[in-house]
Amino acid sequence: MSHATTPTATYAQRIAFVCETASRLHTYGTTAQRLEGAVVALSTRLGLDCEPWSNPTGLILSFSDPSRPLGASDTTRVIRLAPGENDLYKLGESDRIAEAVAGGAMSIAQGHTALRSLDSKPSLRWRATQLLAFALASGAVAGLWRLPWIDIATATVIGLLIGVQSVLNEHRPRLREASDAVSALVAGIVAVLVSTFIQPLNLNSVIIASLVVLLPGMTLTNAVNELTSGHLVSGTARFAGAIATILKLTVGTLIALTLAQLCGLYPEVRALRPQPDWVEWTSLVLAAYAFAVLFKAHRRDYGWVMAAAICGYLISRFAGEAWGSPVGIFLSALAITAAGNLFARWANKPGAIIRVPGIIMLVPGSNSLRGVISLMQQQDVVVGNTALMAVVNIVMALVAGLLFGNLLLPARKNL
Numbered sequence: 001m002s003h004a005t006t007p008t009a010t011y012a013q014r015i016a017f018v019c020e021t022a023s024r025l026h027t028y029g030t031t032a033q034r035l036e037g038a039v040v041a042l043s044t045r046l047g048l049d050c051e052p053w054s055n056p057t058g059l060i061l062s063f064s065d066p067s068r069p070l071g072a073s074d075t076t077r078v079i080r081l082a083p084g085e086n087d088l089y090k091l092g093e094s095d096r097i098a099e100a101v102a103g104g105a106m107s108i109a110q111g112h113t114a115l116r117s118l119d120s121k122p123s124l125r126w127r128a129t130q131l132l133a134f135a136l137a138s139g140a141v142a143g144l145w146r147l148p149w150i151d152i153a154t155a156t157v158i159g160l161l162i163g164v165q166s167v168l169n170e171h172r173p174r175l176r177e178a179s180d181a182v183s184a185l186v187a188g189i190v191a192v193l194v195s196t197f198i199q200p201l202n203l204n205s206v207i208i209a210s211l212v213v214l215l216p217g218m219t220l221t222n223a224v225n226e227l228t229s230g231h232l233v234s235g236t237a238r239f240a241g242a243i244a245t246i247l248k249l250t251v252g253t254l255i256a257l258t259l260a261q262l263c264g265l266y267p268e269v270r271a272l273r274p275q276p277d278w279v280e281w282t283s284l285v286l287a288a289y290a291f292a293v294l295f296k297a298h299r300r301d302y303g304w305v306m307a308a309a310i311c312g313y314l315i316s317r318f319a320g321e322a323w324g325s326p327v328g329i330f331l332s333a334l335a336i337t338a339a340g341n342l343f344a345r346w347a348n349k350p351g352a353i354i355r356v357p358g359i360i361m362l363v364p365g366s367n368s369l370r371g372v373i374s375l376m377q378q379q380d381v382v383v384g385n386t387a388l389m390a391v392v393n394i395v396m397a398l399v400a401g402l403l404f405g406n407l408l409l410p411a412r413k414n415l
Contacts, residue, residue: 009046014047014048015075016108017111018039018043020112020115021042021094021097021098021115022059025038025039025094027081027084031225032226033226035414036053038415041414045103046101046102047067048065049064050063055234056237056238057082059078060078062075088296089296089297091415092349092353095349133289133290133293134213136286137287137290138156138159138160138211139283139286140283143287144283144284145273146273146274146280147205147206147272150194151205151206154191158187158190158207162186162213165183180252181249183214184207184249185255186256187211188252188255188257195268200267200270202269207253207373211369215249215366215368215369216241216245217363218360219242219245220239220364222238254376287361288306291305292306295357308339308340308355309360311335311339312335312358315331315336319331326397329362329397329398329401330398330400332358332362334401334402334405334408337351337355337358337406340352341405341409344412348413349413351411359398364395367390370387371388372387374387
């Protein structure tokens, strides 16, 4: 790689810029292997030697100046961070700014200013769109499962309530730790009330659809992907975080069902999926739009994000019908990963813009939660083993698709 170090940038300034960029990549949901690769590449272009170590809650970055004697310039930064969330727009902007600084189009100071400008306070319109996306995602997933209209409407309302709670959590740090359990509690109570007093529901399916935004399917997939890439500490920690999220959602749901029984409410449950094909296809488009908003993509990238989500679902569905569900998921993940790498080469943007939404419909979050809830409700180990095997099959197919997709068309950008 070429060294495009800004002549006026000091050793400390270059380190500060790399640390700032790494922190933002972590915050915007980058996995350990991709983050470390991006940090090493940026450091090299800025004339630094860097040994990064990433985990879901922090970074350790060790720097040295290759032009100075060994040990004379060693610097280590330890950065404590919260687990990241996908933000495709800010991820793309951080990558663009880092490329501009490394290529000499921006100075280090200009790069810092540009990165800090990403922290502007979101507008009321943006918040309203996010709330709409919460409701739309829940209702669209219920539509994809062809649930009755009352089920779709209930899931949509619960999704909106969860979106409102997520906004309130921003100003209540103590509530944030229990937010998943509280959201599941709200979802369970509303679903029970509707099923008891209005009309019977596919109770567990409605609760799971309404919680779709909180399900840790992507986290679980990234955890196994990190483990297979040799990032054992990060993968193990991320896996444990995903399991903790599933447990919190399960606890909230079971508390709601237990409270209903204590109050003498016994909701009628049915298993009915009566919707025609057009409801599923309409829901697919709405779900793709909702995830484009929830992943915070830029409006100019909405088309790419929605196309990736739709294609990932269609490949998985039709290939799964022909050769089995694991094969469909594998082929979908392979195609989406290769397409993301091709997009990164062509548009010089992070491949995550295609890769993340493309596999969101495939991740095993709903299967994991459904299995644990069924296990606790029925107290049957056989049910738990069946659910566990389903999740393992999905994760294995996804990770295999991601690995072989990168082999089919190697990425030029780590992101």
